[in-house]
Amino acid sequence: MSTAAYLGPEGTFAHQAALAWSERQETPPRLEPIDSIGAVVDAVRTGQARWGIVPLSNSTAGPVPATAEALAQVPEIQVLEEIVVPITMMAFVRPHHGVVPGESTLSVSTLPETTLTEITAHPHALAQSSRFVTSLGLTHVPASSNAVACRDLQPHQVALGTALSGELYGLDTFAENVGDDSHATTRFGVIAVTPTSTP
Numbered sequence: 001m002s003t004a005a006y007l008g009p010e011g012t013f014a015h016q017a018a019l020a021w022s023e024r025q026e027t028p029p030r031l032e033p034i035d036s037i038g039a040v041v042d043a044v045r046t047g048q049a050r051w052g053i054v055p056l057s058n059s060t061a062g063p064v065p066a067t068a069e070a071l072a073q074v075p076e077i078q079v080l081e082e083i084v085v086p087i088t089m090m091a092f093v094r095p096h097h098g099v100v101p102g103e104s105t106l107s108v109s110t111l112p113e114t115t116l117t118e119i120t121a122h123p124h125a126l127a128q129s130s131r132f133v134t135s136l137g138l139t140h141v142p143a144s145s146n147a148v149a150c151r152d153l154q155p156h157q158v159a160l161g162t163a164l165s166g167e168l169y170g171l172d173t174f175a176e177n178v179g180d181d182s183h184a185t186t187r188f189g190v191i192a193v194t195p196t197s198t199p
Contacts, residue, residue: 001027001029002029002030002050002051003029003030003031003048003049003050003051004021004031004049004050004052004053004190005033005034005040005044005048005049005051005053006018006032006033006034006040006052006053006054007033007034007036007037007040007054007055007145008032008033008035008147009033009035009145009148010033010151010164011146011147011161011169012145012146012147012165013055013146013162013186014053014055015033015147015162015164016085016162017186018031018053019031020083021053021081021190029050032049036066037070038066038070040053040070040191041054041067041070041071041073041074041077041191044074044191044193045074047193051080051190051191052077052191052192053083053188053190054067054070054071054189054191055067055186055188056082056187056188057186058087058124058186058187059087059181059184059186061124061128067189071191077193077194079189079190079191080189080190080191080192082188082190083187084186085186086183086184087179087181087184088162088163088177088179089146089160089178090162090163090165090166090173090175090178091119091129091132091158091159091160091173091174091178092153092158092159092160092165092166092169092173092174093116093153093157093158093171094154094155094171095171095172096172116138116156116157116158117138117139117156117157118138118139118140118141118156118157118158119139119141119157119158119160120141120142120149120157120159120160121142121146121149121159121160122142122143122145122146122149122160125160125161126140126142126160128179128181129160129180130180132175132178132179132180141157146159146161146162147162147165149161150166150169150171151165151169158174159171160178
């Protein structure tokens with residue numbers, strides 16, 4: 001079975017893009033999370049993966065420099081197609097640490113068991129959800145990715161991430177659609193080594 005590498009860990013927006021793309025393939029590839037954009041590109045270059053799924057640009061933050069730099073160094077790798085993923089940011093807590101049935105948004109004072117003191121996410125996500133983050137008044141804890149924040153979430157923390165992260169890591173929804181821009185999107189590219197024509 002062929003492999004498609006994506007920027008991991010499981011639960012990232014890149015994972016969402018990879019799932020959406022793989023579902024359209026006649027024979028869906030095995031999806032493999034890799035820990036950096038450069039490593040995804042390298043996996044495609046070396047043949048470890050037939051395809052890679054990497055972020056190209058965000059409607060709020062613009063082009064992704066790490067992707068442009070990595071692809072510029074490997075001219076034989078090209079973007080075959082693009083996938084646009086809506087950036088719907090969710091806030092999560094550990095089970096039974098702040099979710100009230102029927103309520104999608106809670107104040108810290110309503111938490112029944114654990115007092116939340118921190119909010120954790122990738123710095124871009126914290127910045128792009130500034131209204132929600134500021135309203136909570138919690139200490140910011142930057143994470144290497146939103147999926148890592150959700151995967152490693154502690155009982156006293158709120159994490160921002162994808163709905164997929166919440167499902168994968170068994171979290172409770174604290175608040176929905178917390179991003180400042182409800183129409184934000186990220187373009188992902190499906191990359192592969194292009195055949196070299198022979199004279």
